[in-house]
Amino acid sequence: MSEEKFYYQTEAAELLHMMISSVYSNKDIFLRELISNASDALDKRRIECLKDSELAENENPEIRIEIDSDAKALSVSDNGIGMTRDEIIQYLGTIAKSGTKEFLRAAKDSDTQQELIGQFGVGFYSVFMVAEKVEVVTRRLGGSETFKFTSDGGGSFTVEDAPQRSECGTTVTLFMRGNSDEGAKDYLSEWTLRDIVGKYSDFISWPIYFKDKIINSRKAIWQRPESEVTDEEYTEFYKHLTHDYREPLTRIKINAEGTTNFKGLLFIPSEAPFDFFMNPDSGGISLYINRVFIMNDCKDLIPQYMKFVRGVIDSEDLPLNISREILQDDPIIRIIRRSTQRKVFGELRKMLEDDREKYAKFWTAFGRMFKEGIAQDQENVKTILGLAIYRTTHDDGWTTLAEYESRMKPDQKGIYCLAGNDNISALRASPKLEPFTSRGYEVLLMTDPVDEFILSQASFILPEDAKDWLNVARDDVIPYSDDEKKANDEKLSELEAEFEPLRKLALEIFQDKLESVKLSLTLTDSPACLRDGPGGISLQMERLMRSAGRVVPPQKRVLEISANHPAVRKLAVLAGTDRDKAGDILRVLYDQSVLLEGEMPDDPAGFVKRVDGLMTLALGDE
Ligand code: ADP
Numbered sequence: 001m002s003e004e005k006f007y008y009q010t011e012a013a014e015l016l017h018m019m020i021s022s023v024y025s026n027k028d029i030f031l032r033e034l035i036s037n038a039s040d041a042l043d044k045r046r047i048e049c050l051k052d053s054e055l056a057e058n059e060n061p062e063i064r065i066e067i068d069s070d071a072k073a074l075s076v077s078d079n080g081i082g083m084t085r086d087e088i089i090q091y092l093g094t095i096a097k098s099g100t101k102e103f104l105r106a107a108k109d110s111d112t113q114q115e116l117i118g119q120f121g122v123g124f125y126s127v128f129m130v131a132e133k134v135e136v137v138t139r140r141l142g143g144s145e146t147f148k149f150t151s152d153g154g155g156s157f158t159v160e161d162a163p164q165r166s167e168c169g170t171t172v173t174l175f176m177r178g179n180s181d182e183g184a185k186d187y188l189s190e191w192t193l194r195d196i197v198g199k200y201s202d203f204i205s206w207p208i209y210f211k212d213k214i215i216n217s218r219k220a221i222w223q224r225p226e227s228e229v230t231d232e233e234y235t236e237f238y239k240h241l242t243h244d245y246r247e248p249l250t251r252i253k254i255n256a257e258g259t260t261n262f263k264g265l266l267f268i269p270s271e272a273p274f275d276f277f278m279n280p281d282s283g284g285i286s287l288y289i290n291r292v293f294i295m296n297d298c299k300d301l302i303p304q305y306m307k308f309v310r311g312v313i314d315s316e317d318l319p320l321n322i323s324r325e326i327l328q329d330d331p332i333i334r335i336i337r338r339s340t341q342r343k344v345f346g347e348l349r350k351m352l353e354d355d356r357e358k359y360a361k362f363w364t365a366f367g368r369m370f371k372e373g374i375a376q377d378q379e380n381v382k383t384i385l386g387l388a389i390y391r392t393t394h395d396d397g398w399t400t401l402a403e404y405e406s407r408m409k410p411d412q413k414g415i416y417c418l419a420g421n422d423n424i425s426a427l428r429a430s431p432k433l434e435p436f437t438s439r440g441y442e443v444l445l446m447t448d449p450v451d452e453f454i455l456s457q458a459s460f461i462l463p464e465d466a467k468d469w470l471n472v473a474r475d476d477v478i479p480y481s482d483d484e485k486k487a488n489d490e491k492l493s494e495l496e497a498e499f500e501p502l503r504k505l506a507l508e509i510f511q512d513k514l515e516s517v518k519l520s521l522t523l524t525d526s527p528a529c530l531r532d533g534p535g536g537i538s539l540q541m542e543r544l545m546r547s548a549g550r551v552v553p554p555q556k557r558v559l560e561i562s563a564n565h566p567a568v569r570k571l572a573v574l575a576g577t578d579r580d581k582a583g584d585i586l587r588v589l590y591d592q593s594v595l596l597e598g599e600m601p602d603d604p605a606g607f608v609k610r611v612d613g614l615m616t617l618a619l620g621d622e
Pocket of ligand 1: 033037038041078080081082083091092123124125169170
């Protein structure tokens with residue numbers, strides 16, 4: 001087929017443009033990306049050959065760097081899996097990763113761009129930081145045709161037939177840009193190239209040849225004693241593995257000897273990758289067997305709720321040809337999983353005890369994923385609860401459950417909790433806290449969706465000897481003393497008649513929304529609040545289910561009105577004399593309670609209009 005021209009998908013073109021304008025300051029990494037791709041291609045060839053004995057095994061797997069000073073060209077070749085014509089177009093012409101498009105659009109300034117590029121891996125396009133033209137010549141394993149991709153990083157690229165490569169694999173040739181900048185690096189210099197390979201790609205397990213000499217040590221970094229490896233080397237390895245441009249938060253080295261021998265080098269990232277919670281395939285641990293790469297994201301090595309852990313596990317005891325299907329039931333894998341999990345728990349505990357600030361960073365990034373373990377991992381639920389930290393009314397920081405318990409009042413029946421959406425300041429302002437904080441009880445403030453689930457199922461999920469979790473959104477957990485309760489009840493029955501017109505009016509206006517209206521003496525500052533009706537689905541749960549796409553029938557709530565509040569008392573009088581006016585104010589009161597739940601009023605424009613009316617009234621007419 002003769003030469004054919006293609007246009008880059010819009011997002012790819014935008015990314016290319018950023019590369020050419022070089023928002024990314026460290027240009028050296030283009031070589032790391034090319035070597036990383038070559039290394040992946042060799043891994044893929046090995047694995048495909050294992051599956052299909054018809055395919056030619058690689059006798060001399062290698063990556064080769066060559067320079068042609070006259071042509072000002074640098075090439076990186078591999079004899080890995082190669083690409084078909086369609087694969088070239090798909091892999092080099094588009095950005096496949098989910099979410100990239102939206103994020104690129106959002107990135108207007110160069111700092112954010114740089115951050116984003118780091119997050120989805122700079123990849124192949126980074127070559128355009130240093131090259132004015134790039135050619136990729138490739139032949140797929142098992143294929144007989146060779147193709148050439150050419151691009152100058154503009155809006156298009158071409159693909160054409162090329163003279164047959166003797167073996168499958170890929171050669172990427174960069175025609176370097178002229179060095180107009182003072183002090184720009186000469187990527188055609190032997191010294192520069194060796195330096196970059198040493199810095200970024202030394203641990204690559206396949207040999208990297210330059211001038212017929214192997215220039216990488218090929219030592220698997222996880223096999224080397226920690227004393228021999230510098231922090232920089234570990235960080236570079238982490239970056240190679242994850243495409244994250246930030247330093248990892250923490251490193252976990254495992255050297256397991258005993259019933260089964262394995263080594264592990266794990267990291268916890270400092271922040272969640274941008275597509276972490278959208279893309280179930282990002283994250284995880286790679287499995288190696290005797291230094292040979294087997295697979296990325298081996299799900300059997302770590303439970304789902306710990307998938308933020310990245311890194312490598314290398315087993316000495318598994319057979320090389322192990323298949324994905326049997327991994328799950330393999331007893332060795334199970335031992336590895338257990339001990340890896342234990343090691344991660346241990347490291348987290350250490351971090352929690354030694355460096356609360358660092359731990360809070362971890363928790364902010366991954367706590368909500370980790371907490372799912374409370375509901376998923378019966379066996380380790382105690383350990384996970386011991387590692388959980390929460391916001392609290394005690395202070396602005398975080399607290400563990402043990403710390404909370406140490407501050408509990410002697411008569412306290414359990415741990416008071418309030419779950420809401422992720423707006424912590426709204427939660428702190430919730431009227432539902434008033435009966436508790438005014439009596440000196442501390443309440444945990446929970447902002448993650450999973451908290452609401454755990455809270456609603458606490459009696460089934462939590463271990464038997466754990467303290468009860470009491471949801472303060474329910475009014476039956478308010479800590480009255482017996483005397484208080486009696487006095488309260490007496491006072492309420494005295495007040496009932498006074499508030500009856502208001503109660504009736506509210507039930508009339510909100511007959512679809514309210515199950516009952518309750519007079520309260522426990523709210524100390526707020527005029528009213530909405531509570532979940534007994535037995536129904538809680539508001540938070542309803543929100544959660546809706547966001548998961550479930551249809552939830554409208555739930556009726558309880559409106560609690562404060563008999564202590566002067567405005568409510570006046571409103572009660574008004575309800576007996578001017579129902580229309582009282583109704584308008586009642587609507588404002590109701591919508592305020594809805595807002596405090598983190599929800600929108602049904603009719604925001606009506607709400608604003610009514611508040612406008614009240615403002616005019618308060619300020620007086622002209
Ligand atoms: P990433 O490596 O993060 O997926 P890249 O932009 O670096 O992104 O590469 C895109 C894809 O192009 C790779 O996933 C791979 O499928 C293909 N590719 C790149 N280089 C090679 C190579 N040397 N051999 C085979 N395939 C390659």
